[in-house]
Amino acid sequence: MNIHEYQAKQIFAKYGVPTPRGIVANTPDQAAVNASELGGDIWVVKAQIHAGGRGLGGGVKLAKSIDEVRALAKEILGMNLVTHQTGPEGKLVQKVYIEEGADIKEEYYLGVVLDRAKEMPVIMASTEGGMEIEKVAEESPEKIIKVAVDPAIGFQGFHGRELAFGLGLAKEEQGKFIKFAAALYKVYMENDAEMIEINPLIKTGSGDFLALDGKMGFDDSALGRHPDIEDMRDISEEDPDEREASRFGLSYVSLDGEIGCMVNGAGLAMGTMDTINYMGGTPANFLDVGGSANAETVAKGFEIILKNPNVKAIFVNIFGGIVRCDRIANGILEATKLTDVHVPVIVRLDGTNAAEAAEILKNANIPNVIAATDLADGAAKAVAAAKGE
Amino acid sequence: MSILVNKDTKVIVQGLTGKEGSFHAEQCLAYGTKIVGGVTPNKGGQEHLGKPVFNTVKEAVDATSATVSMIFVPPAFVADAVMEAADAGIELAVVITEGAPVRDMQAAKAYAVKHGMKTIGPNCPGIITAEECKIGIMPGMIFKKGNVGLISKSGTLTYEGANQVCKEGFGITTAVGIGGDPIIGLSYKQLLPLFEADPETEAIVMIGEIGGDLEIQAAAFIKEHITKPVVAFIAGQTAPKGKRMGHAGAIVSGGAGTAKEKMEALEAAGVKVVVSPAEIGKAVAEVLGKK
Numbered sequence: 001m002n003i004h005e006y007q008a009k010q011i012f013a014k015y016g017v018p019t020p021r022g023i024v025a026n027t028p029d030q031a032a033v034n035a036s037e038l039g040g041d042i043w044v045v046k047a048q049i050h051a052g053g054r055g056l057g058g059g060v061k062l063a064k065s066i067d068e069v070r071a072l073a074k075e076i077l078g079m080n081l082v083t084h085q086t087g088p089e090g091k092l093v094q095k096v097y098i099e100e101g102a103d104i105k106e107e108y109y110l111g112v113v114l115d116r117a118k119e120m121p122v123i124m125a126s127t128e129g130g131m132e133i134e135k136v137a138e139e140s141p142e143k144i145i146k147v148a149v150d151p152a153i154g155f156q157g158f159h160g161r162e163l164a165f166g167l168g169l170a171k172e173e174q175g176k177f178i179k180f181a182a183a184l185y186k187v188y189m190e191n192d193a194e195m196i197e198i199n200p201l202i203k204t205g206s207g208d209f210l211a212l213d214g215k216m217g218f219d220d221s222a223l224g225r226h227p228d229i230e231d232m233r234d235i236s237e238e239d240p241d242e243r244e245a246s247r248f249g250l251s252y253v254s255l256d257g258e259i260g261c262m263v264n265g266a267g268l269a270m271g272t273m274d275t276i277n278y279m280g281g282t283p284a285n286f287l288d289v290g291g292s293a294n295a296e297t298v299a300k301g302f303e304i305i306l307k308n309p310n311v312k313a314i315f316v317n318i319f320g321g322i323v324r325c326d327r328i329a330n331g332i333l334e335a336t337k338l339t340d341v342h343v344p345v346i347v348r349l350d351g352t353n354a355a356e357a358a359e360i361l362k363n364a365n366i367p368n369v370i371a372a373t374d375l376a377d378g379a380a381k382a383v384a385a386a387k388g389e
Numbered sequence: 390m391s392i393l394v395n396k397d398t399k400v401i402v403q404g405l406t407g408k409e410g411s412f413h414a415e416q417c418l419a420y421g422t423k424i425v426g427g428v429t430p431n432k433g434g435q436e437h438l439g440k441p442v443f444n445t446v447k448e449a450v451d452a453t454s455a456t457v458s459m460i461f462v463p464p465a466f467v468a469d470a471v472m473e474a475a476d477a478g479i480e481l482a483v484v485i486t487e488g489a490p491v492r493d494m495q496a497a498k499a500y501a502v503k504h505g506m507k508t509i510g511p512n513c514p515g516i517i518t519a520e521e522c523k524i525g526i527m528p529g530m531i532f533k534k535g536n537v538g539l540i541s542k543s544g545t546l547t548y549e550g551a552n553q554v555c556k557e558g559f560g561i562t563t564a565v566g567i568g569g570d571p572i573i574g575l576s577y578k579q580l581l582p583l584f585e586a587d588p589e590t591e592a593i594v595m596i597g598e599i600g601g602d603l604e605i606q607a608a609a610f611i612k613e614h615i616t617k618p619v620v621a622f623i624a625g626q627t628a629p630k631g632k633r634m635g636h637a638g639a640i641v642s643g644g645a646g647t648a649k650e651k652m653e654a655l656e657a658a659g660v661k662v663v664v665s666p667a668e669i670g671k672a673v674a675e676v677l678g679k680k
Binding site: 113114116117119120133134137138150151152189192194219220221222224225251253255263264265266267268269270271273274275276277278279283286288319320321350351352374375376379 | 464465488489490491492493495496498499514526527528530531541542543544545546548549552569571572596598599600601602606622624625626627628629632633634635636637638639642643644648664665666667668
């Protein structure tokens with residue numbers, strides 16, 4: 001789960017990670033009120049969406065008067081912000097964050113992610129603040145300092161010094177920076193974060209370090225013990241179909257192809273997409289119906305797949321293990337009664353009670369349902385059906 | 390022969406009396422697995438599925454000499470269960486549960502390693518030595534005894550792969566589902582040498598997926614140390630970047646962990662890489678010579 005910048009900064013503040021002061025607003029008038037409350041003579045109006053690259057897309061603007069804050073908030077609220085991370089369809093801006101202007105002397109990058117190879121959190125810092133870190137990693141990897149922290153010992157002074165020296169900070173700057181990094185590590189660990197990114201982290205004219213931006217993602221498996229973070233969920237930022245699917249225990253990701261896929265197990269679901277692609281077709285989605293597929297989940301799966309107007313055929317690929325295939329065959333029959341399945345459905349059921357399942361489907365004799373003997377056969381038939389052959 | 394578990398392996402089940410634990414333990418018993426007891430706090434002294442239940446893993450190990458634990462506890466208690474098993478001297482913990490927090494597994498795995506306990510999973514189908522011992526949730530009947538070892542991050546692709554291998558007239562020595570989480574116990578790199586050393590295993594199938602770099606580590610290891618033929622499939626060639634594909638660990642983040650880079654690394658290590666999982670059986674037949 002991801003949260004907005006203003007929410008990340010609320011968490012930062014709790015842990016003593018310094019940020020500029022700011023207040024979130026839903027309307028231009030509220031934005032103006034926030035600006036006067038913050039005081040000063042320069043403010044930043046920032047679109048709040050779950051995507052990076054907001055500045056380049058026109059979602060972050062500088063204001064030099066309260067009236068300008070109001071005008072810019074009016075311009076940004078309700079805009080469809082397109083950045084390199086939103087895709088061409090963009091994202092609707094529903095909130096703006098009004099923040100006091102900051103005196104930027106230097107820009108850095110600071111982030112924390114899980115290093116899967118080391119099986120520890122790794123703190124990443126770079127002098128290339130404001131740039132996309134993936135790009136820095138590709139073009140000049142030597143400019144990224146990585147320090148893995150073993151949670152068994154926690155963040156130590158040497159971790160901090162390695163980062164500070166790596167960034168070339170002067171002696172008098174190191175203390176403040178190390179304190180900043182230590183607090184950020186604590187934010188990461190105590191909230192079961194999956195990633196934190198501050199880009200840029202700035203050094204002000206007076207030598208203070210401030211998180212000018214803040215991005216956080218969390219381990220979905222740990223949200224149960226963080227109700228305060230779960231409360232920060234903004235469902236308008238999530239794909240409605242993916243959300244609907246997850247309510248029924250299905251895992252769904254929409255893609256841009258023509259063949260809908262319904263599969264049990266994440267690996268086989270990806271493998272099915274790959275096989276369709278290999279045979280010259282294009283998958284319309286990833287859909288894992290889980291280990292306990294039944295009539296209801298299968299029906300829900302059909303419903304979600306068919307919402308996508310590009311779908312020309314559906315490939316149901318189930319390897320029944322503990323789940324018996326005859327039960328899934330009955331589920332498919334039920335589903336075709338519950339939902340109007342108007343495209344060809346290719347069904348491959350293998351594993352436990354596969355023969356009985358084939359018999360059930362054969363006897364039901366549904367015009368749209370085509371039986372397949374194995375994965376390759378099913379994928380080939382689905383590709384042909386999508387092409388109208 | 391086989392790796393890690395066989396017909397004599399004594400197994401306890403942490404979470405034996407729960408719904409999932411109970412259902413699958415019964416299936417394992419039916420397969421012939423030597424389950425010798427279970428652990429459920431405050432149910433010690435009872436009997437379940439005809440096996441004694443203990444309050445702690447320590448008591449269970451003392452009473453039964455079990456060396457392996459199959460873990461079915463709810464996600465929030467997985468780390469506790471793994472560490473309890475390690476502390477009690479269990480040699481191998483097989484963690485079936487899906488959805489354990491990453492931070493918990495990080496700590497639990499570090500503790501397990503320190504105590505010399507091997508871990509399989511979490512979020513995995515378990516381990517099966519064909520026709521001898523099933524510790525997990527896989528359908529036992531598709532694993533016919535044979536000469537192919539199998540390692541997979543995915544449950545249903547394990548079944549798909551094993552089924553194809555058997556349909557080609559071969560069979561399985563041991564199949565290990567290592568799980569699809571960001572932090573897992575035993576990985577390809579630790580399991581490959583066990584198959585290399587197992588005299589009955591003549592070929593190895595490894596099934597990976599997008600995310601992380603375990604398959605890249607495996608490729609480097611294979612190049613240096615594995616002489617037996619290896620067939621590999623990497624799921625997720627068509628998965629979009631930055632999207633989590635069902636498994637918590639199946640995500641291409643920051644452009645790293647793609648199927649393409651893994652397939653190229655494995656190919657460079659001399660592995661026979663197939664583009665579709667439908668080709669696994671045929672590829673095994675090719676490397677072993679049709680029987």
